[in-house]
Amino acid sequence: MENYVYIALFAPLVSSLFAALFAQKPKIQLVGIVTSLLIGIALFASVILFMNIEETGKAVSVTLMDWIVVGDMDTKFGFSVDQVTVVMMTVVTLISTVVHIYSNYYMESDKSFNRFFSYLSAFVFSMMILVMSDNFLGLFIGWEGVGVCSWLLIGFWYEKKDETRDVNPSISPSWAANEAFIMNRIADLGMLVGIFLIYWNLGTFKYTEVFAHIGDLSHTMLIGIGIALFIGAMGKSAQFPLHTWLADAMEGPTPVSALIHAATMVTAGVYLVIRANPLYSQIPEVGYGIAVLGTFVAIFAASMALVNRDLKRVIAYSTLSQLGYMFAAAGLGAYWVALFHLAAHAAFKALLFIGAGNVMHAMHDELDMFKMGGLKKVMGWTFLYMGIGSLALSGIYPFAGFFSKDTILEVAFNEHTYGIWFILWLTAGLTAFYSFRQVFLVFFGDERYHEIGAHPHEAKPYALWAMAPLAVAAVVVGFFKEDFVEFVTKFLPEYEMSEHTEHMVVILTIITTLVALTGIVVAYLKYAKGLKRNLEFEQNNKLYKLLYNQYYIPVIYDRVFAKPYKELSDIAWKEIDMQVVDASVDGIAKFVEKSGDVSRKAQNGNLSSYLNWMAAGLVIIIVIAAIAVAVQ
Amino acid sequence: MTIGLTHYLVLSAILFSVGLAGVLRRKNLLMLFFATEIMLNAANVAFAAISVHIGDLSGQMFALFIMAVAASEVAVGLGLLILIYKKYGTLNLDNFSIMKG
């Protein structure tokens, strides 16, 4: 079994290096095929591992070699595949394979085709390190690795220039890439602090050893570690206030958004909380804080999705909102529920993004949904896929989201955190509304795309076939819930609903489904018959403007952080460094020079005045000697 | 009243001050030479007196040594003076400031 671990881990690396060989060459179709195959092999290995672990119930561990051995620290490249890991691996490799195959279509006319596949596979490799590592430091390698790959991929079309768009003061792929990297770095500092605390208190980074001794630590220390690690998770999973990068990351190619910014990388934070469940179970107050933040993000992001016109940004906000759901579940102690929603969400969200990619291709990269409409006729399959994805996202029976999201709501109810339950319930309604607003705006109603002269076309058949596994998963995953619970609770703590909740389940399900259906119906009534814009409302309604402008947060960040930092830096350089520090150094030098200039006059060349000076010096020496003698 | 060490030293100090005053006030190079000779001899007096006082001959040896040095100095110095006078036609110190910084 160890070999399969290596195959799953290194196939993406081989794939990336292979593509990198041709990175500067014009498109070679073979690169796309080979990389897709290699990622497929990783998927295959992951599935074998999955079955093996299901059979034996034991984790598969391998240790590659020493990494950092210094002082008392002994860190190795160690990988361990347990129930949680293997679920993550399967999800990651499945979606990666689909996205790789799909990218052959999406990037077919891009001149940097080979480079794209190199980055994409490198991302898969980093993500595999992240989920497979058996220690916190290894996780951090993957953590930063996915950050860099995300930076490379968001900024893939680096030659585009900065522009001012909507609320963003300046945006371009390279700008968004830097924003994502720097915001994640802020969170990484928190993560590093958590790692430092673990090291100085437990002396090891290995999950098994850390969690075995977690009870030895004081409660305050545990809270410290828990908060520090969660700050790290907030960055990767784009939780408020570090959320702005995710929407801006939509500047990257759409397959990237599907893979990184929907299905895999952004769930790394959730994965970390699930992984550290022995820690977070000890500190329910931090867990509650996580749940509250998650809930807030769920509704906060959903509210922005309600009015946005950008096809990809709507999906990005919905990702943000769903990540909030996952954190709410994990924070409340229902770790397997969070993991289940993570897996289900990965499938249908990737499906939605890839569907959006098809639409973008059809619309010649136009993203404004107000300029689409009626695409159902030409893009039947894409409509079907996005429909399935949206139904799953809205939580309609029998799609995946129904099972996973409903369980989160039940958990919130079961924990007597009715506030969280209510907000999540309300968000479920909003989710259904904005998902179907999107579907109706794009596929129904009047054909507004004629105005911009687009000639939409359906994607190529193989691209559509590649999407099929995701669509199937979005439909059927829910029915495997019981098996999933049985599988992962061998590793994760079980979560039992109280009897009271069990009684209420049916009622809860009904009212949740009702609010979702209401959302869909509202969206249908408003958008399905064609777009009727109320310009006056859009321009004057304060709430609409607030939501449309993302609560003005990008502007606020720009004014409060980016610009003052730049100004402060300029002051530090021009005022302090040049005017104070360097000037005082030069001042000392000038003082020496000036005093030389002054004392030079003493050297007037007149021998008799020299003799006077000499005599004066002699007198001074005698006086000093006399004083010295007198003192002694 | 016997003449003791103190008297010799006072004499030496007076001679030295005379010499020093000459060095400081005189403008003529020749006069400066005389003044320095006076200072050297002041030192000689002090050397010889102290030598006798502590019963060590090295002081008197030093005095002789200084005389020898002073003699050679005068020999070289006067030669230079003559050259300077030939070249500039004056021995006034204020006229020589070529070492001005």
Place this chain on the structure above:
Amino acid sequence: MSNILTVLIFFPLIAAILGLFVNQKSIRVYGITVAAAEFLLSLWLWVSYDNSVAGMQFVEKLKLIPEFGISYYLGVDGISLFIVIMATLMTLIGIIALSVKDNLKNMIITLLFLEVAMVGVFVSLDVILFYVFWEFSLVPMLYIIGAWGGDKRLYASIKFFIYTFAGSLVMLVGILYVGYAYYSTTGVWSFSLTDWYGLILPFSVQKYLFWAFFLGFAIKVPMVPFHTWLPYAHGQAPTVGSVILAAVLLKMGSYGFVRFSLPLFPDASVAYITPVVIIAIIMIIYTAMVAYAQKDIKQVIAYSSISHMGIIVLGTFAMNVEGIAGSVFQMLSHGIVSGALFLLVGAIYDRRHTKLLSEFGGIAKVMPNFATIFVIMTMASVGLPLTIGFIGEYLSLLGFFKVSPVLTVIAGTSIILGAVYMLSIVKKTFFGPLTNPENEKLTDLNAKELTALIPLVAIVVWLGIYPKPVLGPINNSTKALVQLMHKKSITPKAQEIILVSKDKGVNK
């Protein structure tokens, strides 16, 4: 070969003198051959280095002035070994990538002299010998900046010389005082470092000596506010000068902290952790901000050097094995990475004769190899795991976390601010549309530049993934150093802070 260190010092010296008789045409080949032979020699040093021994190896001792205990005393341990190898490597790479046209012969001979001084500083175990090499290193650098520099080269080179010289004079007073203290304690004169290690000075003496040595090292590092010579020196120096200045000469200061300040004055070092580290933190954050404000690519790298040196100082004053080993490793990593970055800036300067950020933009399109290597070095510079930059930065911060979590968090903002200025120059230089027509005909890196850069890229990745061959010896020698400090410390505070092993620390 038992006197390999002597060969290592004098081989370039003799080669430099012989170089005077080599004709202009073949001088480049001659220089590369000599530097390569020297580099191979230093590699041989590594091969024959015994990893299991923590103390000094290849020791040579020859009495020079026995009356004052001054001797020709050489030796290396894990701390200095790799800095020596890096010095020979960076000289070789500097000569390979050399792009100066005029007086090439003088340049190569000067570089060989500089190599003598650099190797000498790091292998000297006699403090007077160390001081001689330390000062000697200024002369070739003064010449390099003053003769091949930019428009303000005279100002920059004189500032560099006088500033660092002034600092080291104060250090010289300290050295003489320690020698005198050794004499008054033991009755014999000795300036050999290993003898001094046995000397336990009272705290009241240590505190003055600590600051005397500190001034010399701090100006060399350079620590804020003694740093202003560096941007001028880098700004005016030719590429090879900047490469060696950043890679090796700055390390002399931080090496001095590890080799002198800590083991000679352990109590004073512990007592002054807070002021020193506050300076280091100001250095990290303030210069990161100044770097962000720069308009010239080379100045960004110059200021980023100062910021990274702050991390090194922080790790050194962690007083535990993790931190000190991390800071020594960071010296190597910073040497390789900043050296490579200066080479890259030099490559673009040779093509466009400007280093202003506003002149560039979108050149990833015309210079893809250049952009790729620059991005790799950027990532190493911001401390990405699996590159060389991560290990040193991470260990330094980790080590200091034990001393003060709060200060570490403040210093840790370097991972954010570092990303801010580095990514901003990457964006401004490589990304965006190619607007300046001058840039359209830029050619990618040529064979010469690739030969110089690819080994550095390989080292960056190799030591990032498998640092053990280097970190192992560093770890052993650092452990010995910390044990020595712990043993000779006299104040209770130092006993507590200097942490030999975690298990014996306060926490367990």
